[in-house]
Amino acid sequence: MAFTTRRSALAALVGSVCTRAQAPAHPDVAIIGAGSAGLNAARRLHELGRSTVVLEARDRIGGRAFTETATFGIPFDRGCAWLHKADDNPYAQLAREWGFTLFEHNNHLDGLWLGGRRATDAERSRQTEEEAKLDAVMTKRGKQGKDRSGESWLKRRGLVEDAVATFHGPMSSAVDLDELSTTAYLDIGTDVEPNLLIKEGYGALVARYGRDVPVQLNTPVRAVRYSGQDVALDTPNGTVRARACIVTSSTGVLAAEKIRFDPILPDWKRDAIAGIPMGLLAKIPLQFQSSGLFGLNDFDDLLRKQRGKRDIYFLSFPFHLPLMVGFVGGDFAWELSAAGEAEAIDYALTHLRHMFGAEAGKHFSKGSFTQWAGDPWALGAYATPTPGNGHQREALRRTVAGRVYFAGEACAPRWTQTCGGAALSGRETAEAIHKALGA
Ligand SMILES: Cc1cc2nc3c(=O)[nH]c(=O)nc-3n(C[C@H](O)[C@H](O)[C@H](O)COP(=O)(O)OP(=O)(O)OC[C@H]3O[C@@H](n4cnc5c(N)ncnc54)[C@H](O)[C@@H]3O)c2cc1C
The missing domain is CATH 3.90.660 (Polyamine Oxidase; Chain A, domain 2)
Incomplete structure (x- = not known):
């Protein structure tokens, strides 16, 4: 997604305010995951006039962007902390706008x-x-x-x-x-660079960005069935049907087959998932x-x-x-x-x-110690192609059957592995779906 100016970047990111509304019975798009990619996809789809349902396995939003205060009584980012590419990264503008405390910290x-x-x-x-x-x-x-x-x-x-x-x-x-x-x-x-650290936490910033997005928490998606015209997502709380879905689960979660795809994902997609495993x-x-x-x-x-x-x-x-x-x-x-x-x-x-x-x-x-390795909804920190598999990123991004889309840090068009990259991926995927769904 091309952010032409800082002002347009900010406008793009906060353009429409979503409200916590009743989830539509048959939305245009069902989004798996309320991390940076899922929240950005949801907000962009709302801006484009599309209805969405966001299904999140955890009891909170943000995914790997997570600031907590319970351990030390002060904010601590268990996941992302450095806001990279602050001159272009739209989260930087939001952080300034919302009065977060920032410090430029480049790792030298x-x-x-x-x-x-x-x-x-x-x-x-x-x-x-x-x-x-x-x-x-x-x-x-x-x-x-x-x-x-x-x-x-x-x-x-x-x-x-x-x-x-x-x-x-x-x-x-x-x-x-x-x-x-x-x-x-x-x-x-x-x-x-420039990299910014955020006193209140990067996770707190992402949570603020997503606070008005309607999300169904504690709702892990166990299966994605896509043999019909639409997609059906099975969760312990029932089945959600939509015209298309976006999967933002990490490649660790996908490789562990925590979501059953029916029909099974094509070989080229499974090779891409295997070729871009999680690092730690x-x-x-x-x-x-x-x-x-x-x-x-x-x-x-x-x-x-x-x-x-x-x-x-x-x-x-x-x-x-x-x-x-x-x-x-x-x-x-x-x-x-x-x-x-x-x-x-x-x-x-x-x-x-x-x-x-x-x-x-x-x-x-x-x-304390962050345990992303054993976290069932991450299974690692972020994804890196193994040598010889760099080309697989394109396949990881590619849509299956015209209605199962993939987004997230591993699919990012730029700044892969990062929270800002996940945001770009979510927004670009939202725009691609909007175009594909037509009027
Ligand atoms: C220790 C650590 C340090 C990092 N440091 C930085 C940093 O300094 N700067 C930076 O920019 N990035 C950093 N990152 C990376 C950054 O946190 C991630 O790239 C980014 O947050 C990923 O966003 P995402 O939306 O792609 O995925 P996630 O945040 O993982 O979101 C996916 C969401 O989907 C949910 N989910 C998964 N499967 C299902 C399912 N079946 N059903 C329902 N929900 C599901 C998950 O619970 C999660 O909430 C770091 C990450 C870690 C772990």
Whole structure:
């Protein structure tokens, strides 16, 4: 979807106000999922004069955009936190309009630890050079259509190169570099700045955007039957019939066959789902008695690299809140998720002790761990094509039988993997359905 100006972007996103109305008995479009993609699809369809029903498995809207205050008594984003591409991303305009507290935070690493020590200035310079080299070669190979793993382009010589691999692989793309395809790298785009952090939470912003959209909560769709003229969606609360549907479930949910399609989805669609599996990024937020500890500034970001793939990234004291948020990604994140919350908290704290001494433990009060790996309605953080499967994104987006549409971060026309990309995907899909349904 082309957002021509900031003003038009804002108008497009908030153009019509939906009200919580009685769901129509036979809507034009049934939407599976009330995450960023589903909410944007619903609002766009309303703007276009189409009736919709949104069916959501959870007891809340927002999906992987989720801010909660229950754990620490302050807002914490369990899912998306950085609002990427703030100059174009329409959520940025809404955040400003609605008075959210914003801070520009681009990830350039304020501190790098290599094993037990801080990197030297020479190592930091080499890190920057290696990053530029990796970016150049990934971009070039991607544009040449050489859809190979990132690992094949990075000449690893030591911890500095390993740190670059960690930053571009698990921390950015939620997969290790050897599972990141060059085509996926191009799709995601390294140029996601400016990035904004939101004090009240990105999830809170998405929830505000969707608060007037009529949604049937606690309504998991178990089956999509589409052999007739229309579609029929089976839920524990009954069957919804519509002229078309939009499936916004993650590729993890689709691959786990939590929705039964009748007839079974064609091979090309199932290959696309299998070719773009979920990666994992997990957060380990640690609450301290105060902010401003360990000589760190608010918003400092740190990476601790050690041998192997068990690296950790920290965002320090965002908005002067007493939180250090640890991040692990890729294979290690799956491993730690299987080990559980206590292990994860202990892991993150141990790193802080190694970096800042015993003081780190003294001031600690409470930790948590995001469990998107086991979340039945996500089954991972976001999707990344495996090397050789970059071309499958087009098939993932393609409609089945002219009435089963697919949208979401994995289908995004731009900014794949992100909340803003999911919004674009929802809106574009809504426009495509509107056109296809005709008068
Ligand atoms: C830890 C983490 C960190 C992230 N960091 C960032 C970041 O900093 N910036 C950024 O832009 N993005 C980030 N993301 C990614 C971002 O959160 C997602 O790309 C985006 O929210 C996905 O939106 P979506 O609508 O495609 O999917 P979802 O948000 O998953 O929405 C799909 C909805 O469908 C529902 N659903 C699924 N199956 C069914 C069914 N059968 N019946 C009914 N309902 C169903 C789900 O419950 C869900 O609510 C992060 C994600 C994670 C997990």
